[in-house]
Amino acid sequence: MKRFFSLLAILLVGGTVVSQACTNFIVGKKASADGSVICSYNADDYGMFIGLCHFPAAKHDKGAMRKIVNWDNHRYLGEIPEAAETYNVIGNINEYQVSIGETTYGGREEMVDTTGLIDYGSLIYLALQRSRTAREAIRVMTTLAQTYGYCSEGETFTICDPNEAWIMEMMGKGPGSKSVVWVAQRIPDDAICAHANQSRIGKFDMKDRQNVMFSKDVVAFARKKGWYKGADADFSWKMAYAKPDFSGRRFCDARVWAFFNHYQDMSRYLPWALGKDPNAEDMPLWIVPSKKLSVQDVEACMRDHYENTPLALDSTDIGGGVWQMPYRPTPLMYKVDGKKYFNERPTSTQQTGFTYVAQLRSWLPREIGGILWFGNDDGNMVAYTPVYCGNTVQPECYNTPGVDALTFSEKNAYWVCNWVSNMVYPRYSQMFPSLAAVRDSLEASYFMRQGEVEAHAAALYRNDKAAALAYLNDYSNTVAQQMLERWKRLAVYLIVKFNDMAVKPEHNAHFTRTPEGIGSRVLRPGYPTAFARKLVKETGNKYQVPE
Numbered sequence: 001m002k003r004f005f006s007l008l009a010i011l012l013v014g015g016t017v018v019s020q021a022c023t024n025f026i027v028g029k030k031a032s033a034d035g036s037v038i039c040s041y042n043a044d045d046y047g048m049f050i051g052l053c054h055f056p057a058a059k060h061d062k063g064a065m066r067k068i069v070n071w072d073n074h075r076y077l078g079e080i081p082e083a084a085e086t087y088n089v090i091g092n093i094n095e096y097q098v099s100i101g102e103t104t105y106g107g108r109e110e111m112v113d114t115t116g117l118i119d120y121g122s123l124i125y126l127a128l129q130r131s132r133t134a135r136e137a138i139r140v141m142t143t144l145a146q147t148y149g150y151c152s153e154g155e156t157f158t159i160c161d162p163n164e165a166w167i168m169e170m171m172g173k174g175p176g177s178k179s180v181v182w183v184a185q186r187i188p189d190d191a192i193c194a195h196a197n198q199s200r201i202g203k204f205d206m207k208d209r210q211n212v213m214f215s216k217d218v219v220a221f222a223r224k225k226g227w228y229k230g231a232d233a234d235f236s237w238k239m240a241y242a243k244p245d246f247s248g249r250r251f252c253d254a255r256v257w258a259f260f261n262h263y264q265d266m267s268r269y270l271p272w273a274l275g276k277d278p279n280a281e282d283m284p285l286w287i288v289p290s291k292k293l294s295v296q297d298v299e300a301c302m303r304d305h306y307e308n309t310p311l312a313l314d315s316t317d318i319g320g321g322v323w324q325m326p327y328r329p330t331p332l333m334y335k336v337d338g339k340k341y342f343n344e345r346p347t348s349t350q351q352t353g354f355t356y357v358a359q360l361r362s363w364l365p366r367e368i369g370g371i372l373w374f375g376n377d378d379g380n381m382v383a384y385t386p387v388y389c390g391n392t393v394q395p396e397c398y399n400t401p402g403v404d405a406l407t408f409s410e411k412n413a414y415w416v417c418n419w420v421s422n423m424v425y426p427r428y429s430q431m432f433p434s435l436a437a438v439r440d441s442l443e444a445s446y447f448m449r450q451g452e453v454e455a456h457a458a459a460l461y462r463n464d465k466a467a468a469l470a471y472l473n474d475y476s477n478t479v480a481q482q483m484l485e486r487w488k489r490l491a492v493y494l495i496v497k498f499n500d501m502a503v504k505p506e507h508n509a510h511f512t513r514t515p516e517g518i519g520s521r522v523l524r525p526g527y528p529t530a531f532a533r534k535l536v537k538e539t540g541n542k543y544q545v546p547e
Contacts, residue, residue: 010369016306018364021045022103023097023196023347025298026159026165026286029362030189033294036369037360039160040298041092041101042379045072046330048353049405049414052374052387052398055089055129063384070151071121078117080148086129090372091356093389096132097162097370099358105169105199105252107154107242108227113172113179116149123150124157134161138168138184145170146215149178154242156195159184162362162369167193167285168213169201171241173221181218183237186211191286192293194259196347199242200285206232244282250275251332251345253283254311258347259301261309263289270310296447298357303380305346313344318383318538322531325428349382350425353414355379365461366390368454374398374480377417381424381435383442383487385480386450388472395480413484420491429528431498440492443484 011030026237027038043050064082069075088095102120118126123141131137137159150172159166168184183201187193193200204212222228222240238244244253249272260266264287266273271280305313305326313319314324320326327350328343335341354376362371367390376398397413408415424431453475460468496511497504502522505512512520527535536543 004282013500021197021252021345021349021351022101024101024156024194024301025259025301026158026160026167026187026193027293027298028165028187028189028191031192031289031292033292033297035361035363036295037160037162037165038293038295038298038357039099039101039158039165039360040302040355040357041158042302042347042349042355043353044349044351045353046350046351047405049403050353050398051376051412052091052394053089053125054091054392054394055086056392057088057095058086060086060103066126068118068122070119071124072119077119077122077151080117080144083130088167088390088392089125089128090209090387090389090391090394091374092124092128092130093358093370093372093387094128094366095390097360097362097366098128098131098134098137098391099158099160099360099370099372100128100137101158101356101358103156103195103197104152105154105156105195105197105242105248107171107199109153111171111174111241111351112153113149113151113175113177115176116145116151116172116178118144118148118150118154120152120155120157123152127159134166137161138166141168141177142170142180142182145180145182147178150180150213154199156200158195160358160360162192162360162366165189165193167200169237169241173446179342181215181221181241183214183218184212185285186281187286189290190261190288192263192289192315193286194256196252196255198244198248198256199238200253200256202236202282202285203234204237219316231241234428246275247332248275249273249280250342254306255304255345255347256282258304258306258309258311260287262301262304263287263291263293272310293353295357295359296443299373299379299384299443301347302355303348305348305380306344310497311344311346313346318531318534319343320428321426322527323427323429323431324528325425327425327428348378350378350421352378355384356384357384364397364454365458365468367465368457368461370473374415376413378421381421381439382413382417383439383446383483384448385442385476385483387476387480388469390469391473391476392420392469393477394478397480397484398529410488411484413480413487416484416491420487420494423491423494427498427501430503430525431494434494434497435490438486442486446479 023042027039058081065079066082068077093099127140154171157168165187170182173179254273269283272276306520357373359371370389373384393430400412403409403412
């Protein structure tokens with residue numbers, strides 16, 4: 001989603017611009033625990049309401065046209081010719097296990113082509129409908145943008161299939177150009193990569209045509225504009241088109257740093273992530289992790305708040321409130337007495353509209369091998385449920401008729417999950433353990449059943465492919481609806497358990513009662529010790545009880 005970038009200066013108290021930001025993690029097949037390619041996406045945007053999309057496979061008559069509607073603002077942009085054949089797409093994965101995510105980094109404002117016909121969101125779903133491999137998706141995306149024009153800002157795309165993981169960056173060439181510059185880099189199979197609203201591709205080997213693709217004028221265009229004067233071999237995409245500044249490092253690359261730091265000591269690059277040292281050493285595009293990552297590991301990283309690092313958002317300052325909330329209010333920057341200050345921006349954020357972790361496996365039938373582990377709120381506050389790439393019917397909770405950002409429904413996962421998470425945020429240390437217990441229990445049950453479900457689907461697939469796909473679709477939808485019902489019970493439990501900032505006692509998972517049948521006396525835990533000390537330090541002896 002869109003990033004603040006050069007607009008950061010007006011993202012202050014009273015500003016009118018809404019910042020948007022996303023996070024993608026990428027795991028090569030030899031860096032994963034099971035041999036799958038794994039990629040993830042937090043789609044973050046305040047006010048965004050979006051569920052699990054679906055585009056059915058279809059054959060199209062010659063001359064058929066496809067309407068292009070901007071993914072962000074829903075404005076009609078125009079039409080392009082439809083492909084002769086399009087593939088089934090559910091969420092951000094298609095029936096061939098191609099998965100595409102994105103983060104917006106902005107870059108040079110003068111490169112945006114406002115006359116372009118295709119925005120970044122439409123480009124993603126067009127490519128998913130028209131591609132059977134990651135490489136093919138790159139060709140489709142660049143050809144479409146080059147043919148019809150690209151009207152979005154600078155974008156980083158994650159493009160993966162069961163065998164390869166790629167990162168691609170693209171920008172327009174200015175108003176009226178109907179053209180783009182771009183570069184795509186394959187991530188080594190034994191490596192992990194990430195991007196988070198800051199351009200990540202620096203120098204790239206122009207001679208390595210097997211692992212690097214780029215537009216013919218990627219260097220020439222920068223030279224023409226006076227943005228680069230060196231040799232081709234020394235050209236850095238991001239330094240020419242989207243040079244990192246403080247915001248690009250502290251608010252964006254810091255999320256990449258945190259992901260890498262889980263799997264390799266990244267203290268060497270901490271000055272880069274902190275953003276204040278202009279001479280800090282830049283991070284590599286990818287690293288080889290110290291252990292192989294599972295889907296569960298990536299899900300945990302999507303829930304990161306810089307825990308156990310110098311950027312941690314917990315009880316380290318008063319901004320977390322009484323119950324150490326690892327979230328901060330928007331906007332990222334604010335003013336106090338004429339001076340600018342900022343909040344940290346971790347991977348897990350309250351502004352997430354949907355989140356997923358895609359698991360892509362080459363050794364299984366394609367419609368069984370691809371899973372979108374999906375959630376419809378902040379990744380830290382949801383249980384990711386499995387959605388198989390051959391599914392053709394969304395669960396009602398992820399695609400609820402008549403519901404939107406202004407219309408609440410208990411049938412809708414976005415709203416029920418937000419109902420719970422917005423209870424938990426301000427009383428995090430007190431209430432979050434209850435949410436986490438339910439979340440982790442549900443996810444553990446999904447992973448425990450995964451082998452059994454897929455073995456049954458594979459057995460069906462050998463004799464009746466349609467029956468196998470229907471079975472997986474039914475399983476995915478049943479699990480999602482069961483999650484929704486469990487989350488409703490969690491909401492009721494939380495309001496009863498923690499009503500009025502007190503805590504009702506329990507025994508064997510039941511609230512206790514007195515012999516007379518009324519609720520047992522509530523517990524009143526008061527301030528957590530760390531906050532109480534801060535309060536006393538701030539107020540001195542104002543509230544001290546006389547001896």
